[in-house]
Amino acid sequence: MQSIGEAFHLALSLVLSGEADLYEIVGLSLRVSLSATVLACAIGLPIGALIAVSRFRGRGLVLIVMNALMGLPPVVVGLLVYLHLSRSGPLGFLGLLYTPGAMVFAQTILIVPIVAALSRQVLEDLHAEYAEQFRSLCLSRWQSITTLLWDGRYALLTVGLAGFGRAVAEVGAVIIVGGNIDHLTRVMTTAIALETSKGDLPLALALGIILLVLALGVNAGVQALRMTAARQAHV
Amino acid sequence: MSDLPITAVPPVARPRDEAAMSRPLLPLRVSGLRLAADGAALLDGVELSLAPGGCTVIMGPNGAGKSLLLKMLHGLLVPSGGEVSWNGTSAAQATARQALVFQKPVLLRRSVAANLDFVLKARGRDRSRRDALLREVGLLHKARQPARLLSGGEAQRLALARALATDPEVLFLDEPTASLDPASVLVIERIVGAARDRGTRIIFVTHDVGQARRMADEVVFLHRGRVAEHSHADVFFPEPRSQPARDYLAGRIVL
Numbered sequence: 001m002q003s004i005g006e007a008f009h010l011a012l013s014l015v016l017s018g019e020a021d022l023y024e025i026v027g028l029s030l031r032v033s034l035s036a037t038v039l040a041c042a043i044g045l046p047i048g049a050l051i052a053v054s055r056f057r058g059r060g061l062v063l064i065v066m067n068a069l070m071g072l073p074p075v076v077v078g079l080l081v082y083l084h085l086s087r088s089g090p091l092g093f094l095g096l097l098y099t100p101g102a103m104v105f106a107q108t109i110l111i112v113p114i115v116a117a118l119s120r121q122v123l124e125d126l127h128a129e130y131a132e133q134f135r136s137l138c139l140s141r142w143q144s145i146t147t148l149l150w151d152g153r154y155a156l157l158t159v160g161l162a163g164f165g166r167a168v169a170e171v172g173a174v175i176i177v178g179g180n181i182d183h184l185t186r187v188m189t190t191a192i193a194l195e196t197s198k199g200d201l202p203l204a205l206a207l208g209i210i211l212l213v214l215a216l217g218v219n220a221g222v223q224a225l226r227m228t229a230a231r232q233a234h235v
Numbered sequence: 236m237s238d239l240p241i242t243a244v245p246p247v248a249r250p251r252d253e254a255a256m257s258r259p260l261l262p263l264r265v266s267g268l269r270l271a272a273d274g275a276a277l278l279d280g281v282e283l284s285l286a287p288g289g290c291t292v293i294m295g296p297n298g299a300g301k302s303l304l305l306k307m308l309h310g311l312l313v314p315s316g317g318e319v320s321w322n323g324t325s326a327a328q329a330t331a332r333q334a335l336v337f338q339k340p341v342l343l344r345r346s347v348a349a350n351l352d353f354v355l356k357a358r359g360r361d362r363s364r365r366d367a368l369l370r371e372v373g374l375l376h377k378a379r380q381p382a383r384l385l386s387g388g389e390a391q392r393l394a395l396a397r398a399l400a401t402d403p404e405v406l407f408l409d410e411p412t413a414s415l416d417p418a419s420v421l422v423i424e425r426i427v428g429a430a431r432d433r434g435t436r437i438i439f440v441t442h443d444v445g446q447a448r449r450m451a452d453e454v455v456f457l458h459r460g461r462v463a464e465h466s467h468a469d470v471f472f473p474e475p476r477s478q479p480a481r482d483y484l485a486g487r488i489v490l
Contacts, residue, residue, distance in 0.1 A: 133341040135311050137357055137401070138331045147353070151344045233383035234344040 010202030011209055022203070026210055029187040032100050032174070033167040036107035040163050043108070044115030045156065049145040051116075052123035066120070069113030074106075078176030081106040085177060098179040103187070106173040111163035118159040123148045126155075154229035157222050165215060255324040260332055260404045261287035261436055263308070268317035270303055270460075277303055279460040281317070290427075290437035292447045292468075295457035296479075296489040301440045302338075304457065305407050308438065309335050321405075331358075333405040334398035338413050340390045347385065347393055348378040354397045364400065372396040372426055388419025395426055405436045412446065424450060444484060448472055456480040458489065 014022060051062065083089050085097040085105070096102040126148055127134075134144050149156070171189035178185035180194060188207045195204035268281035278300045285291055293301045306312045308319055310326035310333075319326040343350050348365060355362045369375040372392040377385065382393060391411055398406060408427065412420040424446065431437045441447055447454060451468040458479040466476065475481045482489045 130341060130343075132306075132311060132337065136309065136330065136335045137354065139357060143357060147343070232381045234381060 007201040007205050011205035014202055014206040015209055022206060022210075024183065025186050025188055025191050025207065026214075028100060028185075029168060029189070029211075030214070032103045032187060033107060033164055035104045036111060036167045037160055037164040039104065039108045040111040040115045040167075041156075041160050044112045044163070045119050045149060045159075046145065047112075047116040048119030048121075048159075049123050049149055050141075051120045052127050052148065053141060053144050063117075063120070066113055066117045070117050072110055072113060074110055074170045074172030075176065077110050078106055078173030081109065081173065081177050097177060098181060098185060100178070100185060102177040103174040103185060106177045107167040107170060110170060110173060111166050114166055115159055115163045118162055119152075119156055122155045122159060123152055126152050151234075154226050154234055157225060161219065161222050164218060168211070168215070255328060256332075258322050258324065259287065260321040260324065260329055261285065262322060264318075264320045265308070266318050266320075268304070268307065268319065269315045270300070270307065270312065271315045277460055278307070278314075281457075281460070281462055283455060283462055283465065285436075285438075287436060288434070289452035290431050290439055290450050291453050291455060292451035293438065293440045293455045293457060294442070294444075294447055294480075294483065295463075296483060299457040300460045301457055302409050305335070305409050305438065305440055309333055309407050311335070329405075332403065333407065334401050334403035335407040335409065336391070336394050336398050336411045338410040340394035342382040342385070342390055342393060345382060346378065347374055347380055347382050350382045350393060351397055351400055354400045358401045360400060360402065368396045368400055371399070371429075373422065388415045388422065391415060391419070391423060392426070395423060399426075399430060399435075403435060405438060406430055408437070408439045410440050410442065412441070412443070420446065456483070 051059070051066075081102065082097065084091045085094065085102050086092055087097075094101075096105065127144070130144075130148070130151075134147070139147070169189065171193055174185070174187055175190045175193065178187070178190065180186050180190040186194075188211050192204045192207045192211075195201070195207070263283070263285040265281055265283040268278055268283075269276065270278040281300075281304060293304065295301050303312065307314055308326060310319075310328070310330035321329040343353060345353070347369065351365045351368055352362060354360075355365060366375055366378070369378055372395055374385075374389060374392055374396065377389065382390070385393060395411070406427070412423050415423070420443075427437060427439070427450070437450075439450055441450070448468070451471075453465070453467050454471040455462055456464040456466075456471070456475070456477060456479065458477070463477040464471065464475060464480045471480070472484065475484055479489050
């Protein structure tokens with residue numbers, strides 16, 4: 001067992017060495033989590049927008065459920081997806097279990113409620129500003145939704161970022177449905193959990209450092225984009 | 236006023252009555268129009284008839300119900316009672332043939348040109364008219380600029396261009412120059428005057444007596460949710476018949 005200082009030094013060397021295995025894990029993590037984020041946005045943003053512009057009986061209950069689902073426990077989602085994708089499950093014929101596809105599936109389910117709930121709030125605020133103008137122009141519900149999604153696009157980047165953050169940092173669901181198989185379904189979080197349990201702290205730390213740098217980098221990129229948009233008064 | 240607990244018309248496609256669509260919207264008949272919120276009557280039995288052509292200025296003290304009346308005539312608010320009939324067409328069905336310029340322009344988070352493109356596309360109008368409309372309101376040189384960086388006067392001119400892009404038969408203006416400098420006010424008045432000369436029926440809410448004198452062919456004076464006076468401008472300004480209108484024009488507080 002090395003000291004934290006030694007482990008940190010070794011981790012930095014590993015990051016800078018360009019070790020293929022390390023970057024394979026990083027690459028898979030990004031592919032899985034970005035795919036899940038894109039899918040979750042494709043599903044969650046229209047749901048959020050539809051609820052933002054709609055008034056119906058039971059809307060309050062829908063909002064409560066949607067907000068509650070933001071806190072879905074990843075292991076529970078992993079278990080449910082596992083049961084559906086296992087050979088005897090209803091989606092077993094897809095043959096997705098223990099593949100990156102299953103991990104994307106699980107992460108998408110985890111972050112759809114986050115994207116839907118947060119985008120609903122963003123778009124409802126925007127709709128409050130636009131609603132009378134929309135009614136004056138006799139826009140259809142579909143035209144209202146697409147206009148809100150386009151005009152709220154920079155604010156919605158933060159929503160996507162929240163979803164990506166949840167996906168890339170999540171371990172419980174992907175370890176159940178992916179199995180943490182080397183060179184196939186091993187991602188940063190599952191590798192960190194495994195290497196820590198094996199006592200290989202430099203590799204775990206190296207992955208942790210990369211995860212943090214990625215999170216910071218993505219956040220900085222989105223923030224820069226939002227600031228540019230704000231200067232052009234598009235936010 | 237949008238935070239009032241009163242019913243807004245939901246954004247749904249309205250059935251088209253082809254016969255009604257082919258009729259001119261004027262004359263307008265408003266009978267017994269009421270709007271209540273939390274037990275208080277905001278509009279209380281408004282009776283009004285408007286003939287085709289010209290500019291009607293709606294005046295009155297704060298809280299008289301001018302903006303609410305405008306929104307009900309435009310079909311944005313559902314009345315608690317009474318009727319609005321645009322030559323036999325309901326207010327809700329007439330909305331698509333009208334346009335409203337709000338006191339605070341609501342501009343999309345896009346360029347000046349894209350704001351106009353949006354309306355032209357949404358209302359199925361010829362998009363090649365965009366530059367001509369921008370030229371008319373003096374904003375062609377700012378077409379590529381973000382709309383929300385425009386000054387107050389420019390933003391209102393863009394809102395006006397957007398309203399005119401829909402070729403409205405009736406153009407409502409809700410205190411469109413309330414916070415603008417005198418030069419911008421005159422530009423807005425010139426554009427509205429040109430629309431009136433082209434045959435667009437203008438219904439204009441203002442607190443500015445000078446502006447009302449310049450713009451009005453007739454004046455509707457509202458007081459406590461009712462029409463206190465409806466006169467030709469040549470009659471209203473020199474000899475208002477109602478006491479609230481006399482007090483208002485004399486600069487006295489109208490309760």
